[in-house]
Ligand SMILES: Cc1cc2nc3c(=O)[nH]c(=O)nc-3n(C[C@H](O)[C@H](O)[C@H](O)COP(=O)(O)OP(=O)(O)OC[C@H]3O[C@@H](n4cnc5c(N)ncnc54)[C@H](O)[C@@H]3O)c2cc1C
């Protein structure tokens with residue numbers, strides 16, 4: 001790898017990365033955790049001034065507090081596409097943050113690096129034959145492959161339809177591609193249609209929004225807060241019979257271990 | 260070659276609800292028992308970090324490792340079966356306590372009608388009411404004979420329930436050991452609505468203790484905290500009855516019980532008439548051991564009970580072509596469908612809180628509690644409301660017409676997160692000649708044995724049943740006055756992908772006739788008097804109730820039979 005910024009700028013993929021990080025064009029990357037963490041990181045080395053305002057504090061603050069956050073599995077482009085697609089599935093709105101800000105892309109990244117990502121506890125003996133719909137997906141490839149190939153399909157489709165990468169197209173264009181995926185109109189890899197990828201991806205997004213923050217998503221328990229879910233509480237004995245709704249500050253498994 | 264262990268009077272395959280109860284009963288009486296469990300040991304201390312929906316509910320941390328073993332499935336024998344590669348329709352237990360660790364605790368008794376379903380149907384409607392191919396048969400035992408065993412199981416677990424007996428369910432010889440669970444606002448809505456409609460609601464009998472309880476063995480457990488992490492999770496309080504906090508301490512205290520974990524049984528040694536022991540693999544080292552025993556007890560859940568009998572060539576395999584043979588016959592499931600969801604724009608409930616068996620149910624449309632003369636199905640469903648704790652990954656209900664992702668989905672799923680409740684039928688599943696379990700010709704487990712193969716589908720009977728009870732569920736929901744109702748009365752083909760219930764039954768069924776059943780009313784094999792096959796595998800059909808109340812009763816009945824057998828030998832009558 002080249003080590004000087006001036007040389008890097010000649011490399012188109014490098015330029016695209018700059019773009020994705022939000023340092024080149026603000027606004028495209030919704031103010032997610034990736035945008036701010038990466039632009040911050042890059043800025044340090046390149047001294048490119050940040051033009052994208054980040055909604056949650058300055059990039060430097062993020063960096064300082066988030067040494068626990070980095071990809072375990074994805075490359076940068078995959079992480080960016082994941083964040084952009086996840087945000088369409090669970091977008092930021094008046095209720096609160098969307099998937100991007102909640103760290104869902106990191107959640108997905110971490111899951112793909114986990115035993116789940118390599119199908120550790122699924123039956124893997126052959127032959128792999130495609131059965132009826134009622135017999136389940138045939139899963140000849142592992143989950144991490146399904147997701148990365150799916151992301152690749154999103155990118156390829158965006159390029160062939162709009163001559164731009166998935167991250168750079170408009171929200172409406174993204175939705176149209178995701179809808180075709182959901183309907184199975186875009187095929188991801190032999191036999192595994194976009195539908196399988198989409199359903200798995202959608203499930204991952206919901207998990208990233210609502211699982212305990214220890215997994216990398218649901219940042220600051222903001223996913224739970226939006227739906228007034230109290231997270232991990234020891235007992236509801238005092239409220240279980242109440243007629244009125246009882247809202248409580250959520251607690252995570254972290255809270256469980258530090259008292 | 261397998262290392263031969265010293266002979267013991269009793270060896271038990273599987274340490275779930277059934278294995279634990281039998282171990283406790285026999286060892287308490289002074290009989291030496293060895294319990295073999297393929298999974299790891301575990302207990303309450305392992306659930307300190309259990310409020311983790313992703314790990315336990317979405318990733319099935321406590322369930323069987325499917326990389327080693329699973330089942331294969333097909334809807335009909337016209338297509339090839341394929342393996343259930345990841346979890347879906349049901350979740351198999353593994354490790355000390357089996358599925359008792361991560362069940363809900365809904366502990367209902369089957370109806371008197373269930374045990375005599377064939378006779379009673381013929382008596383009331385005539386023989387022609389039973390459609391061609393439906394193989395319902397009597398269980399070889401009556402409710403009244405089984406009643407004392409239900410009572411024993413309920414006292415072991417401390418089941419919480421209403422003090423008054425509902426007129427539409429089996430009579431009780433004693434009240435429930437503990438008071439009912441609390442009646443939350445949504446349960447009250449259901450109670451009012453069903454009473455107004457003239458039905459007979461009652462609190463769901465619960466193995467989540469409503470209050471502190473000391474059982475007849477002197478074991479004291481704490482009350483349920485309504486923590487909302489029950490089904491698929493272990494209970495960190497020991498409030499949920501599982502075999503580790505109830506029966507196993509009794510076995511361990513007796514000094515007559517030896518537990519061997521990481522021991523996967525691969526064969527029942529036998530000469531076709533009697534068993535001489537079992538062979539198991541130490542799953543850590545791969546070493547094989549032979550454990551000789553006077554009595555072999557199969558308590559390894561429906562699928563492994565069937566599979567090991569077939570691979571060990573014990574009992575007559577069922578042949579769907581002739582309807583003859585018994586091992587694998589009458590495989591049934593649970594017919595769930597027809598749920599009515601109510602979305603309330605003006606009400607919020609504390610739905611994040613709840614317990615596995617916090618609920619109410621009406622028996623009015625279960626069993627033969629209603630007239631089937633003009634209906635084209637038999638049996639029925641329990642219709643219920645429950646408040647088990649709406650965890651956020653799994654529960655994101657939105658009104659019909661809402662997309663499943665994006666802006667509108669997000670807004671609606673948040674809006675109704677604490678304002679959607681449902682009334683659900685839990686339907687019976689009746690047996691058919693062409694529904695069965697046998698051995699898969701292609702796929703094997705990690706030890707080289709064939710996987711059990713399920714051939715099963717929903718039938719017209721099930722579709723008609725769901726259509727009927729869906730109407731009742733929607734009627735009740737309407738009476739509860741939500742802003743909008745979502746319901747469907749359609750039942751598709753059986754699909755192994757979505758979770759439905761871990762209520763698999765049959766395959767080694769009980770009865771009075773050796774030509775149509777595999778075990779007698781003590782769960783003793785007709786073809787091998789020193790083998791007892793215990794669990795829901797003995798059910799001749801599945802009722803519109805969760806199975807474990809009846810499984811527990813049968814385990815006590817079997818323990819009694821085994822102890823009689825150890826004294827006198829021969830078939831127990
Ligand atoms: C998520 C969930 C929720 C449920 N909720 C309810 C409910 O609310 N109400 C209800 O009535 N029922 C419920 N059930 C069903 C209930 O858990 C079972 O009916 C009950 O546990 C069956 O007891 P068992 O002893 O027959 O089998 P299990 O409890 O499954 O135990 C079988 C044991 O055998 C072991 N085993 C299997 N094969 C071998 C082998 N070859 N060698 C050695 N050991 C072996 C297994 O590892 C396991 O530990 C639920 C089940 C699940 C999974």
Ligand code: SF4
Pocket residue numbers: 466467468482483484485486487488489490492493494495496497498499613614615
């Ligand atoms: S709901 Fe009750 S019984 Fe179930 S795990 Fe929580 S405290 Fe235990």
